Amino acid sequence: MKSGPKFSAAVLWTLMILGFALVPVLMRSSYQLNLASHVLVWGLFAVAFNMLWGVTGMLSFGQALYYGLGAYFVGLMVEYLGSAWYLPAIGIGMLAVAATSFLLGLLVIRVGGVYFTMLTLAFGQLAWQITFKWYDFTGGDDGIQGIAAPGFLQNPIAYYYFLLVLVMLSIWILKRMAYSPFGLMLRCVRQNPERVRFLGRRVRRNQLRVYMVSSLFAALAGSLMAGIDNSIHTDMFFWTTSGEVILMSVLGGLNQFFGPFVGAAAIIIIEDIVGAWTEYWSLIIGSIIMSMVILFPKGLVGELHQLKLRMMPPKARRSE
Amino acid sequence: MNAILELESVHKSFGGLQVTQNVSFAVMPGEISAIIGPNGAGKTTLFNQITGHLLPNSGRILFQGHDVVGDSPQKIVAQGIGRAFQIASLFPDETVLDNVKVACLSRLDQTRRFWRPVQRFRRATERAHAILEDLGLEKQADRLAFELAHGDQKLLDIGIALVLEPQLLLLDEPTAGMSPEERQRTRELIKKLWKAYDLTLVFIEHDMDMVFGIAQKVRVLQQGALLAEGTPDEIRNNKEVVTAYLGEA
Ligand SMILES: Nc1ncnc2c1ncn2[C@@H]1O[C@H](COP(=O)(O)OP(=O)(O)OP(=O)(O)O)[C@@H](O)[C@H]1O
Ligand SMILES: [Mg+2]
Numbered sequence: 001m002k003s004g005p006k007f008s009a010a011v012l013w014t015l016m017i018l019g020f021a022l023v024p025v026l027m028r029s030s031y032q033l034n035l036a037s038h039v040l041v042w043g044l045f046a047v048a049f050n051m052l053w054g055v056t057g058m059l060s061f062g063q064a065l066y067y068g069l070g071a072y073f074v075g076l077m078v079e080y081l082g083s084a085w086y087l088p089a090i091g092i093g094m095l096a097v098a099a100t101s102f103l104l105g106l107l108v109i110r111v112g113g114v115y116f117t118m119l120t121l122a123f124g125q126l127a128w129q130i131t132f133k134w135y136d137f138t139g140g141d142d143g144i145q146g147i148a149a150p151g152f153l154q155n156p157i158a159y160y161y162f163l164l165v166l167v168m169l170s171i172w173i174l175k176r177m178a179y180s181p182f183g184l185m186l187r188c189v190r191q192n193p194e195r196v197r198f199l200g201r202r203v204r205r206n207q208l209r210v211y212m213v214s215s216l217f218a219a220l221a222g223s224l225m226a227g228i229d230n231s232i233h234t235d236m237f238f239w240t241t242s243g244e245v246i247l248m249s250v251l252g253g254l255n256q257f258f259g260p261f262v263g264a265a266a267i268i269i270i271e272d273i274v275g276a277w278t279e280y281w282s283l284i285i286g287s288i289i290m291s292m293v294i295l296f297p298k299g300l301v302g303e304l305h306q307l308k309l310r311m312m313p314p315k316a317r318r319s320e
Numbered sequence: 321m322n323a324i325l326e327l328e329s330v331h332k333s334f335g336g337l338q339v340t341q342n343v344s345f346a347v348m349p350g351e352i353s354a355i356i357g358p359n360g361a362g363k364t365t366l367f368n369q370i371t372g373h374l375l376p377n378s379g380r381i382l383f384q385g386h387d388v389v390g391d392s393p394q395k396i397v398a399q400g401i402g403r404a405f406q407i408a409s410l411f412p413d414e415t416v417l418d419n420v421k422v423a424c425l426s427r428l429d430q431t432r433r434f435w436r437p438v439q440r441f442r443r444a445t446e447r448a449h450a451i452l453e454d455l456g457l458e459k460q461a462d463r464l465a466f467e468l469a470h471g472d473q474k475l476l477d478i479g480i481a482l483v484l485e486p487q488l489l490l491l492d493e494p495t496a497g498m499s500p501e502e503r504q505r506t507r508e509l510i511k512k513l514w515k516a517y518d519l520t521l522v523f524i525e526h527d528m529d530m531v532f533g534i535a536q537k538v539r540v541l542q543q544g545a546l547l548a549e550g551t552p553d554e555i556r557n558n559k560e561v562v563t564a565y566l567g568e569a
Contacts, residue, residue: 181425181441182434188411188422195409198371199426199484200398255413 012258020164024157033160035272037228039265040167041221046248046260047171048217053246054254055178056210057190058109061242062120065127066097066215068237070222072131075144075232083148090223094216101215105208121239128237143233147226163224170217171261177213178257186210251292253299262301266292322385324349324488324520325370330379332362332369332544339365340376341544347488352514352521354531357541358565363524364406366541367490371403372396383488402486406493406524408473410480412466416457419465419476420448423483447483454513455479456505471498471506478510482517491523495530503527507534528566532556540565 023036045067052058073093077085108119131138138144153159177183185206188196193203226232235241244267245260252263270288275281296303323346332340339362347353355363368374370381372393380387388396397403411419424444425431439445452458455475460468465476474494481489494510495503507530514521514534525531531538531552538555540547542565548558555561 176437177434179437180434181422181431181438181444184414184418184422184425184438185431187414191411191413192409195411195480197392197394198397198403198409199423199480200394201426201431202394 017164017168020168021161024160030156033156034228035268037160037163039268040163041225041228042245042248042264042268043261044167044170044224045218045221046245046252046264047174047257048214048221049245050249050254050257050260051174051178051186051210052214054249054259055183055190056186056207058207058211059117059246060120060211060214061117061239061246062122062124063214063218063245064237064239064241065120065124066101066218067222067225067241068124068127068131068234069093069097069100070219070224071226071232071236072138072144072222073219074223074226075147076138078147078226079144083150086148086150086153086227090220093223094219097215097219098212101212102208105211105215109204109207109211121242124237124242125239128234128239131234131237138234141234143231145231147230147232149227153227159227163228166220166224170220174213174217175257182206182209247289249299251289251299253302253305256299256301256305259299259301263299266300322349323347323382324384325522326380326382327370328380328382330366330369330381331377332365332374333377339544340369343379343541343544343546345539345546345549347520347522349487349520350518351536352511352519352534353523353537353539354535355522355524355539355541356526356528356531356565357547361541362544363541364492365544367403367492367524370396370490371401397484397486400485400487401490402481402484402488403490404474404477404481404492404494406496408470408477410465410473410476412464414465415462416465416468416476417445417448417452417461420451420479420483421445423480424448424451427484451479451483454482454516456509471495471502474498475506475509478513482513485517486519488520488522489517491521493524493526495525495527503530506530510534 020036020040024033027033049060049063052060070093073096074086074089077089077092104123108116108123111119132140134140148154149159153162185196185201189203189206196203222236225236248263248267249260250263251266252261253259267289270285271281274284278284298306325347328344330340330343343366355366357363365374369376372388372391372395376389381389383399383401388399411422414422418438421438421444424447425441428444430441430444449458449461452461455478457472457475457479460472465473468476478491478494491510495506498506510523511534513519535552537550538552539549540555540561547564548555548561550558556566
């Protein structure tokens with residue numbers, strides 16, 4: 001039993017990476033590659049978001065702000081400075097987001113609870129307004145088209161593998177964090193902040209740290225998105241984008257590290273299937289997701305985990 | 321010998337309600353003492369003022385000669401005052417082991433480490449197991465805290481407090497809600513911990529076997545005021561205390 005959990009984790013990682021790595025080989029159209037890319041980017045965005053909500057208990061309704069910033073740093077720098085700036089723009093965008101999330105974090109974390117949620121929403125919408133209105137610089141509602149990645153990354157398959165490596169690396173880093181002492185501290189902050197203070201630890205300091213981490217990876221997801229469709233749009237800042245990662249987390253399971261990733265995949269695939277099939281897609285998607293949440297209150301991954309626990313002999317449950 | 325904890329005319333009121341009235345007393349290092357009094361007498365409120373969770377309206381609270389009034393709970397716990405709460409204050413979704421371990425990691429200043437998994441922090445893990453052993457909770461190490469029986473949750477709360485190596489430990493009704501057998505066990509356990517950890521211990525209790533069984537000194541609170549203070553025998557024979565509180569029991 002000792003090597004049990006570790007072994008199965010390794011198997012899951014291998015299967016997941018192998019599955020995504022085989023998409024370009026097995027696909028029948030470039031459309032499927034596009035779909036897999038969307039799953040990866042949204043999966044990263046959702047997992048990063050869940051560090052904030054599921055792990056630490058901070059429901060931000062404004063992570064689109066950082067997702068959008070990541071995308072627009074790449075879009076604008078490539079537009080104005082050339083495609084050689086594509087990769088540096090990813091790094092510069094993340095640095096800018098580190099600074100922004102630090103400063104905004106100082107403010108929004110002070111208020112806490114519902115006010116935190118509302119304030120993050122307000123800042124996200126503010127960024128959307130600015131991007132929308134500042135047509136001369138950002139292209140406003142037209143967004144930015146023709147964002148070309150440099151050199152060999154122009155090849156969609158090469159770009160896909162580039163994306164796959166960065167996304168998996170990021171998720172791995174986040175997973176290490178989630179199971180480290182820092183991650184344990186974050187879960188404790190969610191469950192009993194008063195007690196955390198009485199361990200001599202600072203609640204807000206830890207909240208600020210995870211807010212920055214989550215925002216940083218949201219920005220990375222946004223910047224990677226810019227190269228998939230070669231275009232970006234103000235919608236990336238819009239509140240519906242923030243809402244979508246919330247939905248993905250709920251659907252996949254807040255209490256499971258990979259829950260939001262699975263939730264992202266499920267929503268993207270459902271949207272794809274239903275969207276191709278009927279024009280009433282948003283209504284149908286809404287109903288499907290609603291029934292899934294009602295049927296699987298712990299989320300898809302949470303319910304699977306529960307099932308696994310139930311089938312195990314009680315003794316073997318230790319260390320789960 | 322100097323007192324480890326000294327209260328000097330502490331006052332606290334909530335609106336018109338006087339919950340602490342001119343309370344003064346001194347706790348000597350190494351002492352084990354009890355605070356008793358009817359429901360609503362202001363016992364928990366007194367603890368809250370000592371640990372920085374509430375600010376007294378006036379008066380001084382000296383811990384090792386230093387006035388802690390106005391310090392945050394965070395700062396006070398770092399100075400060496402530990403506390404277990406009337407309602408166990410735990411991390412319900414974490415395992416029993418991790419509840420203690422997060423305190424160990426805090427103590428070792430390792431809570432910012434974000435790369436190695438929690439299990440690989442050897443010192444914190446060993447320390448956490450040792451504490452659970454002392455509390456008799458070792459068998460439950462892998463259960464989630466919320467699944468524990470009420471009494472065990474209270475013990476776990478004490479365990480978390482012990483990890484931080486307090487010089488002064490405050491326990492708020494450690495045996496509340498326990499069966500008579502559990503009370504008996506907890507009484508022995510607390511006495512053992514008091515010795516083993518070299519603590520100064522102040523506990524609030526309604527269970528008189530515990531109060532008169534292990535306390536060296538008893539303080540009686542009534543309507544926020546200190547009604548009496550003395551050895552268990554003195555308190556047992558104090559007329560005022562008997563009419564005000566003990567008589568009813
Ligand atoms: N934050 C607060 N605001 C207003 N009143 C309070 C507050 N905290 C406690 N009180 C009141 O102060 C009084 C003393 O409460 P406290 O909890 O200290 O009593 P206690 O002696 O611990 O009683 P018990 O034995 O029931 O735990 C009670 O009347 C209570 O209602
Ligand atoms: Mg009380």
